[in-house]
Amino acid sequence: MFTLNPRDAKPIYLQIKEQYIRFIVSGVLGAGEKLPSVRQLATQLSINPNTIQRAYAELEAEGYCYSQAGRGSFVAQRTDWDTSRRDALIAQLQSTAQALRSLGMSEAELTALLSKREEV
Amino acid sequence: MFTLNPRDAKPIYLQIKEQYIRFIVSGVLGAGEKLPSVRQLATQLSINPNTIQRAYAELEAEGYCYSQAGRGSFVAQRTDWDTSRRDALIAQLQSTAQALRSLGMSEAELTALLSKREEV
Amino acid sequence: MFTLNPRDAKPIYLQIKEQYIRFIVSGVLGAGEKLPSVRQLATQLSINPNTIQRAYAELEAEGYCYSQAGRGSFVAQRTDWDTSRRDALIAQLQSTAQALRSLGMSEAELTALLSKREEV
Amino acid sequence: MFTLNPRDAKPIYLQIKEQYIRFIVSGVLGAGEKLPSVRQLATQLSINPNTIQRAYAELEAEGYCYSQAGRGSFVAQRTDWDTSRRDALIAQLQSTAQALRSLGMSEAELTALLSKREEV
DNA sequence: GTGGTCTAGACCACA
DNA sequence: GTGGTCTAGACCACA
Secondary structure, X not given: OOOOOOOOOOOHHHHHHHHHHHHHXXXXXXOOOEOOOHHHHHHHHOXXXXXXXXXXXXXXXXXXXXXXXXXXXXXXXXXXXXXXXXXXXXXXXXXXXXXXXXXXXXXXXXXXHHHOOOXX | OXXXXXXXXXXXXXXXXXXXXXXXXXXXOOOOOEOOOHHHHHHHHOOOHHHHHHHHHHHHHOOOEEEEOOOEXXXXXXHHOHHHHHHHHHHHHHHHHHHHHHOOOOHHHHHHHHHOOXXX | OOOOOOOOOOOHHXXXXXXXXXXXXXXXXXXXXXXXXXXXXXXXXXXXXXXXXXXXXXXXXXXXXXXXXXXEEEEOOHHHOHHHHHHHHHHHHHHHHHHHHHOOOOHHHHHHHHHOOOOO | OOOXXXXXXXXXXXXXXXXXXXXXXXXXXXXXXXXXXXXXXXXXXXXXXXXXXXXXXXXXXXXXXXXXXXXXXXXXXXXXXXXXXXXXXXXXXXXXHHHHHHOOOOHHHHHHHHHOOOOO
């Protein structure tokens, strides 16, 4: 399920966190579903448990999951993270678009860019 | 002219670099204009000259300015940085748009976002 | 393994960088191999860690290696540096050839030079 | 006659020196011809005389010209600089070719590169 | 004066 | 332990 890229400059805890966000946002992991325990995932990925712990802590801080002592961590309701994330992305989209305008890009060109999905 | 936040997770040299990019891209600083000297800016911002040096070195590496021992640093011609910057922004725009799509945003909504200029 | 000449006009960080490039390009250091840590190499060469840091940072910027806080620095895949290096060398070959032509060397002589491998 | 590029990272004294080498090597300036005086050239280029002085000193050290106290500087005989310069360029050509071979370039490709004159 | 390199040494994030 | 950032301050090349 997880792909960790050791060559990436991105810290491992962030790679884990961002993959979880992708899974949760896309619905691969539904609200209420249980995340693997810190120890379990650490063993599975051959990684230090501290690293997993940090990823989980940030996910929880941003409302993507919640943890219950003794039971584990679970995917949160969409309402807990939806709005703030959306707002952040919208702000970023608009500021990037603004930067492209200041390089002389027209509205038509900007709109055209959106229809071309990036490949990666 | 400069706003530095030493508590920011973003390194100081990057804060300086990015502010200069904004000034240059927006035309506040025109091609050929002299940047303040490394030492001068260091004193003014109460920052170590090495930190300024690093910001200037990266600006030069990315084509935003050029520098000469004994003379100073100067804003480069637009052609020197135009394309690379454009490409970076386009990639960012598309990846942000993709993230919004995975939150369920439609193409129509995305396009609508572009017409609303952000205020900042 | 390393030869440093502190009297050389060429900065130390560049001497280190260029030697690493030679090792990586020639295959002495293979993709994925770990470079010595910044501190380790600094002690071994009796050089300031900042100087090593700079060499490593430039190697990474040019795609010869990648580094991760907490883990170390590693030799990159060949595909990451191949093209850019090739282009640089081609430019250098052609400009040197041009200089020799302006000394009156004929095309036949130039071609002949290529078949004689230099010994070093 | 002279083109100085203030945007070039190359020091001005070097730009002057290299342009003289080009003139001398190509025969634009013939053996025995008088170079402009340091002061004269400094005024003409609006440049510090020290800068010119340094260019002339290096040209003389490398055998491209000679100076006579009270009379001025004159272009040297070709035999004074020809061989050493030629040798240096040949060595560089061969070592660059060798580097390209280690990237997998064939002899045929190398030879082909020579026939394509670089444009600049 | 101006940029570039370097040493010495501190502190932080990450694994 | 490992890389990344930063301060303080020195010395060099160049104009």
